[in-house]
Amino acid sequence: MLYFALPVGKMRLSAKSQSRFVYRMPNDTQSMAKVKFAIPKGSLEEATFSLMEKSWTKVKRKSRTYIVTLDDPDIAVKMLRPQEIPTFVSDGLYDVGITGKDWIGETKSDVQPLLDLEYGRIRLVIAIPDSYKFKSLDEMIASYAKQKKILRISSEYLTTASKYIKQQNSYKKYFGSKDPQIVTPWLRIGANKSVQIHLSFGATEAKPPDAVDAIMDVTETGTTLEQNQLKIVETVLESTAHLIANKKALKDKEKREKIYDIVTVMRGAVQGRKFLHIYLNVEEKNLSKLLSSLPSLKNPTVSPLSAKGWYGINTVVPKSEFHKMIPKLRKIAQGLVVHEPRQILELEEIKRDEEN
Numbered sequence: 001m002l003y004f005a006l007p008v009g010k011m012r013l014s015a016k017s018q019s020r021f022v023y024r025m026p027n028d029t030q031s032m033a034k035v036k037f038a039i040p041k042g043s044l045e046e047a048t049f050s051l052m053e054k055s056w057t058k059v060k061r062k063s064r065t066y067i068v069t070l071d072d073p074d075i076a077v078k079m080l081r082p083q084e085i086p087t088f089v090s091d092g093l094y095d096v097g098i099t100g101k102d103w104i105g106e107t108k109s110d111v112q113p114l115l116d117l118e119y120g121r122i123r124l125v126i127a128i129p130d131s132y133k134f135k136s137l138d139e140m141i142a143s144y145a146k147q148k149k150i151l152r153i154s155s156e157y158l159t160t161a162s163k164y165i166k167q168q169n170s171y172k173k174y175f176g177s178k179d180p181q182i183v184t185p186w187l188r189i190g191a192n193k194s195v196q197i198h199l200s201f202g203a204t205e206a207k208p209p210d211a212v213d214a215i216m217d218v219t220e221t222g223t224t225l226e227q228n229q230l231k232i233v234e235t236v237l238e239s240t241a242h243l244i245a246n247k248k249a250l251k252d253k254e255k256r257e258k259i260y261d262i263v264t265v266m267r268g269a270v271q272g273r274k275f276l277h278i279y280l281n282v283e284e285k286n287l288s289k290l291l292s293s294l295p296s297l298k299n300p301t302v303s304p305l306s307a308k309g310w311y312g313i314n315t316v317v318p319k320s321e322f323h324k325m326i327p328k329l330r331k332i333a334q335g336l337v338v339h340e341p342r343q344i345l346e347l348e349e350i351k352r353d354e355e356n
């Protein structure tokens with residue numbers, strides 16, 4: 001059989017979403033800003049813009065650049081690759097950033113995580129060809145070691161892969177504390193040539209079984225693995241997008257203030273997605289029955305209406321509970337109005353975090 005390798009890649013943004021960002025900025029406000037904010041380009045890009053559009057009233061990408069402007073001139077935003085953002089933030093080149101939790105760990109960056117943004121939810125897994133009988137990576141390492149065969153694993157996550165492999169009992173048994181060899185186009189490091197981690201530049205699922213024996217890769221829906229006849233043998237970690245900050249910047253009074261402005265609006269937007277704001281009218285005789293059935297965030301506001309014996313209820317309920325409330329509300333309430341809140345700001349909790 002002759003194998004022929006073709007380059008792969010895909011456009012992430014639709015033409016519609018790209019045109020939404022096109023904007024000509026009148027002058028350079030970036031250098032005057034109080035904080036520098038790095039946001040991810042790539043897989044996390046659309047979800048990041050969508051959350052930012054709920055957090056600020058103006059979010060525009062400057063035409064043909066990676067500069068983004070907000071309606072707050074004190075925040076200079078730049079789009080960068082998520083793999084580089086943790087290091088840029090820990091080095092103080094950016095004060096605050098958004099990246100996947102997986103890359104904070106992979107780069108071992110000393111940054112302060114401020115907020116789980118709850119999108120970009122993935123699992124980093126070990127996967128092998130469907131036809132292989134191994135039930136775990138540990139079993140696979142033992143089998144290859146016994147047969148004196150080189151075990152090749154492809155991954156973009158070199159540090160995470162190396163640490164994870166070294167934790168396996170069979171690895172310790174056969175190779176002790178030797179580091180698995182890391183193979184890149186530029187250099188090979190690590191003493192143990194029998195277990196190799198090959199740096200992947202993407203299309204990782206294409207590589208087994210001919211180029212590598214296993215992969216450590218990101219999965220979201222599982223479709224790519226399935227379509228490439230691969231099965232998951234274990235989950236290494238789970239990750240979502242996080243807001244992170246430089247630790248020194250958090251000690252600077254002016255920057256800290258601005259960083260907590262960012263935390264406040266973004267946290268409000270994350271919370272806002274989980275709730276519905278409802279307004280409804282109820283007759284006095286049904287009031288207590290209704291109040292006892294409302295899964296409110298706080299106590300609902302109850303106001304008397306101009307029609308005697310009627311009340312207006314104003315409250316916020318978890319989105320996930322809303323459909324369960326419909327049968328009851330339908331019977332005892334009138335005039336239900338439902339809004340999706342842009343932000344829900346738990347100001348007292350944010351203040352507590354800021355003071356700590």
Ligand SMILES: Nc1ncnc2c1ncn2[C@@H]1O[C@H](COP(=O)(O)OP(=O)(O)OP(=O)(O)O)[C@@H](O)[C@H]1O
Pocket residue numbers: 041042043044082083099100101102103120121122202218219220239
């Ligand atoms: N479906 C996904 N695939 C890959 N990474 C994802 C996905 N969803 C969220 N992420 C997160 O995005 C970050 C990696 O972003 P990146 O844009 O480089 O992904 P990628 O798919 O490898 O990119 P590209 O194909 O553009 O090289 C990681 O923090 C990862 O956890």
Ligand SMILES: O=P(O)(O)OC[C@H]1O[C@H](OP(=O)(O)OP(=O)(O)O)[C@H](O)[C@@H]1O
Pocket residue numbers: 009010043201202203204205217218219220221222223224225
């Ligand atoms: O579980 P799924 O929903 O199928 O998604 C996971 C796939 O998506 C990403 O790949 P991408 O398409 O970005 O290509 P890449 O491998 O070149 O990064 C990721 O690296 C996985 O391959």
